[in-house]
Amino acid sequence: xxxxxxxxxxxxxxxxxxxxxxxxxxxxxxxxxxxxxxxxxxxxxxxxxxxxxxxxxxxxxxxxxxxxxxxxxxxxxxxxxxxxxxxxxxxxxxxxxxxxxxxxxxxxxxxxxxxxxxxxxxxxxxxxxxxxxxxxxxxxxxxxxxxxxxxxxxxxxxxxxxxxxxxxxxxxxxxxxxxxxxxxxxxxxxxxxxxxxxxxxxxxxxxxxxxxxxxxxxxxxxxxxxxxxxxxxxxxxxxxxxxxxxxxxxxxxxxxxxxxxxxxxxxxxxxxxxxxxxxxxxxxxxxxxxxxxxxxxxxxxxxxxxxxxxxxxxxxxxxxxxxxxxxxxxxxxxxxxxxxxxxxxxxxxxxxxxxxxxxxxxxxxxxxxxxxxxxxxxxxxxxxxxxxxxxxxxxxxxxxxxxxxxxxxxxxxxxxxxxxxxxxxxxxxxxxxxxxxxxxxxxxxxxxxxxxxxxxxxxxxxxxxxxxxxxxxxxxxxxxxxxxxxxxxxxxxxxxxxxxxxxxxxxxxxxxxxxxxxxxxxxxxxxxxxxxxxxxxxxxxxxxxxxxxxxxxxxxxxxxxxxxxxxxxxxxxxxxxxxxxxxxxxxxxxxxxxxxxxxxxxxxxxxxxxxxxxxxxxxxxxxxx
Numbered sequence: 233x234x235x236x237x238x239x240x241x242x243x244x245x246x247x248x249x250x251x252x253x254x255x256x257x258x259x260x261x262x263x264x265x266x267x268x269x270x271x272x273x274x275x276x277x278x279x280x281x282x283x284x285x286x287x288x289x290x291x292x293x294x295x296x297x298x299x300x301x302x303x304x305x306x307x308x309x310x311x312x313x314x315x316x317x318x319x320x321x322x323x324x325x326x327x328x329x330x331x332x333x334x335x336x337x338x339x340x341x342x343x344x345x346x347x348x349x350x351x352x353x354x355x356x357x358x359x360x361x362x363x364x365x366x367x368x369x370x371x372x373x374x375x376x377x378x379x380x381x382x383x384x385x386x387x388x389x390x391x392x393x394x395x396x397x398x399x400x401x402x403x404x405x406x407x408x409x410x411x412x413x414x415x416x417x418x419x420x421x422x423x424x425x426x427x428x429x430x431x432x433x434x435x436x437x438x439x440x441x442x443x444x445x446x447x448x449x450x451x452x453x454x455x456x457x458x459x460x461x462x463x464x465x466x467x468x469x470x471x472x473x474x475x476x477x478x479x480x481x482x483x484x485x486x487x488x489x490x491x492x493x494x495x496x497x498x499x500x501x502x503x504x505x506x507x508x509x510x511x512x513x514x515x516x517x518x519x520x521x522x523x524x525x526x527x528x529x530x531x532x533x534x535x536x537x538x539x540x541x542x543x544x545x546x547x548x549x550x551x552x553x554x555x556x557x558x559x560x561x562x563x564x565x566x567x568x569x570x571x572x573x574x575x576x577x578x579x580x581x582x583x584x585x586x587x588x589x590x591x592x593x594x595x596x597x598x599x600x601x602x603x604x605x606x607x608x609x610x611x612x613x614x615x616x617x618x619x620x621x622x623x624x625x626x627x628x629x630x631x632x633x634x635x636x637x638x639x640x641x642x643x644x645x646x647x648x649x650x651x652x653x654x655x656x657x658x659x660x661x662x663x664x665x666x667x668x669x670x671x672x673x674x675x676x677x678x679x680x681x682x683x684x685x686x687x688x689x690x691x692x693x694x695x696x697x698x699x700x701x702x703x704x705x706x707x708x709x710x711x712x713x714x715x716x717x718x719x720x721x722x723x724x725x726x727x728x729x730x731x732x733x734x735x736x737x738x739x740x741x742x743x744x745x746x747x748x749x750x751x752x753x754x755x756x757x758x759x760x761x762x763x764x765x766x767x768x769x770x771x772x773x774x775x776x777x778x779x780x781x782x783x784x785x786x787x788x789x790x791x792x793x794x795x796x797x798x799x800x801x802x803x804x805x806x807x808x809x810x811x812x813x814x815x816x817x818x819x820x821x822x823x824x825x826x827x828x829x830x831x832x833x834x835x836x837x838x839x840x841x842x843x844x845x846x847x848x849x850x851x852x853x854x855x856x857x
Contacts, residue, residue: 255304270542270857278510282484286318293318323437323485342368342398349390350431358387359607360590361394367592367604368398374596375399377537377566379522379549379559382590383805384745386609389421389520392548393428396516399546407436407486407515411495413524414681415443416692416718421520422489429487442483442490483511492519496529499536500852513543521721522549523558523738527842530558531849534565535856541566542857544597552745553738553808555816556584559593567595578603584813589805608805616744616802617764623771625733626778628654631768632661635712635731636671638766642758643728644699644711648743650733650780652680652716659714675711681718692718699725701750719746726750728757731766734777736784737792737815740765744802767796775830785841787834794821 266272287293294317298310345365346353357365360382367373378395382388389410396408410425412418422441429436483494484507495517498508517540525533540547549562560579567575578601582588588605595601624630631647635658639645649655659678665671675698679691695713697706701724719725720742726749732740748763770776777789795814802811814822821831 251304255308268542268857270539271544274506274509274539274543274857275513277506278508281504281507282510286315286322292321340401342401343394344369345394348394348397348432349428352390358382358391359609360592361387361391363592363604363606364391364395368395372602373398373592373594373604374599375403375546376594376596376598377540377547377549377563378595379551379554379562379593380590381551381554381559381592382606383608383612383808384552384742385612385749386552386590388550388552389424392518392520392550393425395548396518396546397432400516403544403546405515405546406433407488409483409488409490409495409512409515409517411490411492411517411519413492413521413721414718415491415688417520417721417723418443418489418491419689419692420696420723425487425489436486439487439489440485442488442494483508485511486515492525492529495519496532496536499532499539499854501854502852505854509539509543512540512545516546516548518548518550520550522562523551523554524721527845528849530561531846532853534561535853537562537565538568539854539857541568541597553741553812555738555812556587557816557818563593563595563601567601571595571601575601584809584817584819587809589808613806614748614763614804616747616804617762618767618796618799618801619764620767620769620796622769624768625770625780626654627768628657629661631658631731632665634766635662635714636665636674638729638731638764639674639710639712639758642710643760644708644713644726645729645731646719646725646727646746647712647714647731648720648733649714649716650735650783652682654733654779655680655714655716662712662714671712673710675708677711677713679713679715679718681716695719696723696725699727701726707756724749726752728760729764729766731768733768733780734770734789734792734796735780736788737795737811739784740767740792741802741804741808741811744804765802769793769796775826785834785838787831787838788815790826790831790834791815791821794823794825797823797825 263269294314297314298307345357345361360380364373364380373395380388380391380395382391393408393410400406400408408425410418410421412421418441422439425439429439483490483498488511495508495512498505498512519533522533537547539545547566556579560576563575563579564572575595579593581603590606590608591603592606593601593603621630621634624634635645635647647655647658649658655678659676662671662676666674666676677691677695677698679688679695681688683691695715697703698708698711699713713719713727717739720739723746725746727747730743730747732743734740735743744763744765747765748757770778775790775793777784777786780789792815795811813819818835
């Protein structure tokens with residue numbers, strides 16, 4: 233080692249340090265001054281990475297505009313001006329006020345629901361929406377974690393955004409990240425949120441969309457990314473440059489919409505994970521369909537909630553079909569061990585049979601936990617008639633025949649298959665009928681996740697245009713959509729009839745949410761008496777679910793079969809709790825349709841699978857804060 237070179241380097245470092253201190257005049261801060269070292273470490277790590285990238289990007293930060301400095305003070309002044317310009321180019325300047333320009337908002341009265349959503353003026357609010365408005369305006373729903381449980385089509389998304397607006401005002405933050413289960417649902421919410429912001433905050437930058445196909449939807453994603461300098465490897469440089477794409481900045485921008493995986497990566501030990509955490513810390517996180525994730529993703533989500541508590545990030549979770557076990561685990565993750573008894577007391581105020589529905593549960597960061605029942609919207613209470621079809625689970629030709637018969641007098645039917653292969657086979661049978669003339673004057677569509685990106689985007693737009701709330705004259709007189717789970721959750725589409733392969737009962741309820749979802753004139757329902765769900769089941773003398781068992785746990789399918797036995801209809805929303813807890817509560821079955829030893833074997837396999845998925849997730853998690 234060259235000691236003289238080392239000594240020279242040490243002297244230069246000390247001189248540079250003295251120069252920085254003289255110019256920046258930083259206050260002396262000791263670790264004891266921080267209430268939470270994890271919060272400081274996470275934000276500081278993310279901020280250093282972001283600042284380093286911006287400063288090393290000569291297309292964003294223009295060094296050539298810095299005049300030849302005569303003193304360190306002059307250089308710093310010029311550099312500060314260019315830094316502000318760089319933030320403006322990246323649309324990060326809106327975050328620069330850090331609350332200074334919004335410091336007086338916390339003392340203002342919170343907005344009403346219709347002030348946030350002017351389009352609802354003149355319309356009655358849904359009960360859960362009215363409850364949130366009342367509780368917020370009475371200061372009884374304070375920032376922290378909220379779980380909104382309500383039926384499909386009850387306006388939970390609008391309710392979550394309203395709550396986020398109120399909490400952002402109280403905590404002097406601004407914006408949301410809306411996390412959805414699929415690309416299709418993210419795309420639909422993205423367009424709705426874009427329209428919302430245009431009215432609510434017209435001065436805000438356009439919200440960013442982030443998922444694998446966002447470039448097809450987000451008009452602001454450039455074809456190329458700026459260069460960065462000083463990174464260690466080509467791979468690192470590529471990862472860094474990707475964050476400068478507007479679509480990838482969704483977690484850093486003021487408002488973003490995307491798939492759940494993008495936000496879960498904030499809780500994983502991956503490159504630049506703390507950068508995601510930094511972005512989340514400036515806004516409210518909303519996660520839709522929180523029940524829909526497997527044990528692997530739920531394990532990551534629980535760790536994310538633990539970090540959200542440490543960083544005081546407000547979180548709103550939405551679900552129509554959340555089990556009590558899932559809710560308890562999510563609440564305990566956010567509340568922490570020190571508040572476990574308080575949270576358990578609130579959640580066990582009722583037993584499984586008497587827990588109200590709809591329900592808003594809140595774990596404030598600085599107040600006591602509460603669970604507040606909401607009235608159900610009686611105008612939307614309905615019976616979904618069930619028609620079971622044993623032996624049709626894997627009989628694709630007969631499934632096609634049933635779909636055609638169900639709209640003999642007109643209407644729109646959705647055939648929902650559990651696998652892409654099954655959906656393709658059913659669609660081919662329908663195409664054959666179309667070729668031989670037995671399916672005339674009928675729109676026929678296939679929609680699943682394995683289409684090429686551009687084609688899937690086209691189909692998705694066509695589906696929402698034809699079957700969405702504002703379809704109008706675009707809604708066909710007679711149509712059959714064959715689809716997989718891409719239309720199951722969050723997608724605002726409406727069918728007259730639904731055919732579904734057997735699936736866990738909570739997902740069947742979600743599928744019911746796409747039947748008679750919107751108010752229509754009786755003539756538009758083509759003489760149908762009411763909503764019908766046709767269930768395609770295995771044959772009555774065996775319990776073989778075929779490829780569906782590769783998608784769903786056998787135990788849950790067996791419990792669903794038991795719940796469906798001799799049930800003429802789903803009474804919604806009255807039976808939501810009963811059905812969900814009957815499927816996921818782990819209690820004994822109420823009939824002898826499923827042999828006890830068969831259920832026991834399936835239960836043991838499910839427990840082992842859950843343990844494996846949990847262990848796999850834990851190998852990638854950030855440490856506890």
